[in-house]
Amino acid sequence: GDSVTQMEGPVTLSEEAFLTINCTYTATGYPSLFWYVQYPGEGLQLLLKATKADDKGSNKGFEATYRKETTSFHLEKGSVQVSDSAVYFCALSVGGGNKLTFGTGTQLKVEL
Amino acid sequence: KAGVTQTPRYLIKTRGQQVTLSCSPISGHRSVSWYQQTPGQGLQFLFEYFSETQRNKGNFPGRFSGRQFSNSRSEMNVSTLELGDSALYLCASSLDSRDTDTQYFGPGTRLTVL
Numbered sequence: 001g002d003s004v005t006q007m008e009g010p011v012t013l014s015e016e017a018f019l020t021i022n023c024t025y026t027a028t029g030y031p032s033l034f035w036y037v038q039y040p041g042e043g044l045q046l047l048l049k050a051t052k053a054d055d056k057g058s059n060k061g062f063e064a065t066y067r068k069e070t071t072s073f074h075l076e077k078g079s080v081q082v083s084d085s086a087v088y089f090c091a092l093s094v095g096g097g098n099k100l101t102f103g104t105g106t107q108l109k110v111e112l
Numbered sequence: 113k114a115g116v117t118q119t120p121r122y123l124i125k126t127r128g129q130q131v132t133l134s135c136s137p138i139s140g141h142r143s144v145s146w147y148q149q150t151p152g153q154g155l156q157f158l159f160e161y162f163s164e165t166q167r168n169k170g171n172f173p174g175r176f177s178g179r180q181f182s183n184s185r186s187e188m189n190v191s192t193l194e195l196g197d198s199a200l201y202l203c204a205s206s207l208d209s210r211d212t213d214t215q216y217f218g219p220g221t222r223l224t225v226l
């Protein structure tokens with residue numbers, strides 16, 4: 001079946017540090033890939049997405065590139081802020097329909 | 113444009129009872145999906161409705177059911193509640209029912225089963 005594997009958290013960084021959260025996937029077909037973010041006490045918000053190989057999704061300084069050859073979709077940001085503290089979920093959708101398969105989530109804590 | 117709304121936001125029930133949760137999608141969106149979020153199992157897909165028809169279903173027992181109305185609003189029902197049903201239930205809507213679509217999530221309904 002389809003699955004998403006994310007690096008375990010929590011990840012603790014100092015403000016302005018570089019962020020990488022690893023995400024790899026297994027899919028039965030050709031997936032679309034997503035990063036969602038969940039701030040404390042809130043629902044999920046789409047951060048970025050990519051729908052085909054070599055696409056780069058970007059938003060709010062975050063980027064991720066769809067790498068079909070390594071089945072990866074790593075999230076990066078050049079300089080994190082305290083306000084980026086949240087839980088980040090990598091997800092995929094494949095085969096038609098809106099069924100998202102999520103990774104376990106990675107908690108990010110950014111300190112001053 | 114208003115976002116996805118879910119009611120109620122919080123619910124406390126006892127084992128054996130049943131519960132109905134409601135979701136109003138973004139205006140114009142025809143697809144509504146439901147997810148269960150727990151600390152142990154993470155985010156798991158329950159089902160998706162599109163134009164009043166169930167399009168996809170996750171691996172949950174038959175106690176979990178849903179429906180969608182002609183105005184795209186959706187409800188999910190859980191019968192014979194168990195302690196393990198305590199979770200945050202998230203609803204998401206999208207324009208269509210394609211895997212490239214962006215799903216927009218509501219704030220969730222926090223269900224506690226005592």
